[in-house]
Amino acid sequence: MPSQKLAKSTYEKELYSIYKALTHWRHYLLGHFFYVRTHHQTLRWMKIQPVLSDALKHWIEAIEQYDFEPQYIKGEYKKVVDVVSRRPDFLDALVTEFGLADNVTQSLVDVYREDLFMAEIIHRHEAKDKETSAEFELVNSLLFLEKTGNKRPCVPNRESLRSLFLGECHDATGHFGFKRTATNLLQRFWWPTMMRDAKLYVETCQVCQRDKPRTQAPLGLLKPLPIPERPGESLSMNFMDTLVTSKSGMRYIYVIVDRFSKYARLVAMPETAKTEYVIKLFKENWVRDFALRMSIISDMDVRFTSELWKAAIAEQGTQLQMTSGNHPEANGQTEQMNRDVQHLLRHYIKPNQVDWDDKLALIASLYNNAVPRE
Numbered sequence: 001m002p003s004q005k006l007a008k009s010t011y012e013k014e015l016y017s018i019y020k021a022l023t024h025w026r027h028y029l030l031g032h033f034f035y036v037r038t039h040h041q042t043l044r045w046m047k048i049q050p051v052l053s054d055a056l057k058h059w060i061e062a063i064e065q066y067d068f069e070p071q072y073i074k075g076e077y078k079k080v081v082d083v084v085s086r087r088p089d090f091l092d093a094l095v096t097e098f099g100l101a102d103n104v105t106q107s108l109v110d111v112y113r114e115d116l117f118m119a120e121i122i123h124r125h126e127a128k129d130k131e132t133s134a135e136f137e138l139v140n141s142l143l144f145l146e147k148t149g150n151k152r153p154c155v156p157n158r159e160s161l162r163s164l165f166l167g168e169c170h171d172a173t174g175h176f177g178f179k180r181t182a183t184n185l186l187q188r189f190w191w192p193t194m195m196r197d198a199k200l201y202v203e204t205c206q207v208c209q210r211d212k213p214r215t216q217a218p219l220g221l222l223k224p225l226p227i228p229e230r231p232g233e234s235l236s237m238n239f240m241d242t243l244v245t246s247k248s249g250m251r252y253i254y255v256i257v258d259r260f261s262k263y264a265r266l267v268a269m270p271e272t273a274k275t276e277y278v279i280k281l282f283k284e285n286w287v288r289d290f291a292l293r294m295s296i297i298s299d300m301d302v303r304f305t306s307e308l309w310k311a312a313i314a315e316q317g318t319q320l321q322m323t324s325g326n327h328p329e330a331n332g333q334t335e336q337m338n339r340d341v342q343h344l345l346r347h348y349i350k351p352n353q354v355d356w357d358d359k360l361a362l363i364a365s366l367y368n369n370a371v372p373r374e
Contacts, residue, residue: 012056014040019059022066029066037073100153107161108153109141115156117192118143145190155191165189166201175212178202225297225321228260232290235259236297237282237304240338242345242356245271250357254278256286257337259297264337266364268357275303279312292316299323340367 018036022029100108112118122143124132136154137144143154155162169184170176182198191197202208228234240253251271257264265285269277286292296313298304300322313320344363349356 011040012053014038015056015059019063022063026066029068031067033067033069035071036068037071039073104161104164105140105142107158108143108156111156111158111161112141112143114158118154118156121154150187152188152190155189155194157191162191162194162197163201166198169198170202170205171207175205175208225259228294231258231261231263232292233260234295234297235286235292236337238299238335238338239269239301239303240341244353244356246357247354248357253341253360254281254285255337255341256282258290263368264364266341266360268360273303275306275308278303279309287316292318295319295321297321297323337367 018038112122121132121136122138125136125138125143135145135147137146137151144151145154146152155165165188166181166185169188170181173180173184178199181202182195185194185198225234236257236259238255240255242251242253245251246268248268249270250268252269252273254267254269255264256267267281267285269281273281292313296318298320303309304320304322310320341363344366345356345359348359348362
């Protein structure tokens, strides 16, 4: 509701809510008869009220477009609507207090003497120390801290007791984060290290770790690949699955692209090709003609991550750069090349598609001699 209307009468607030509801659902309500049930009796006379303010005239004029009958309903029968209209950030207030069982109270009293910090406070309070008596109070041997009118029991330094109260403020109230847990704790209990303990409790809560999604940014930052300055400086490669085994037993296309000139080599290879075979193809189809310079960009195929491949490339003094998992866009050059190859193959292979490897030389020639994309 707009702020300028907050100070108006309850009648105007209720009428404004009807006006907004009808306006919001107008596409369902116009042209149909319906009932408006309200727990505010005076709204039954809204259409015949003799004296109206400017705002009321505007609302009534809009309301009169609809064919409805207002009906009064007691507030006790509108509990569902009342709950839905409440602010969700106030739901924590539903848990207003924690009762202490007799055995818990007795445990607190018994452990006070073992906690040197709490024992010192009790000793000062019993000695009528003014500063201590102004903040702390003993009620039936139970120590309370009283500040700003809020009296909170003091919890001694025993892990079982503090874990119990931390659980009441975190587990029992919905497993919210540290801030809400700390707020619940501050309203109900006190001990010197409670904020630190609450933070540790929330961070190590097994239910939260298992069920809650991660909301923090991923560790590390993805960086764009550097732009090469000359031909042959950086290569991009990938294995493209054609999904069809040719009559000569070939299934994959070994795609090698120069990232500067976009010049490509396409090499057919069988599905069972091992790392040794890939190294042989690479040397025969690229290294023999162009040698190697700086870097090779590839995905994390097992043949590219093998020690044999790394050793063969290291002999040439070339750096290997692997793209991260599930990020094919990082090796965009070969991904684009794969799409172009698929497009060209569709136009030149036979209907049974088993001769696709015979067309690779033609496809590579068409690609390399085409006008490059702008």
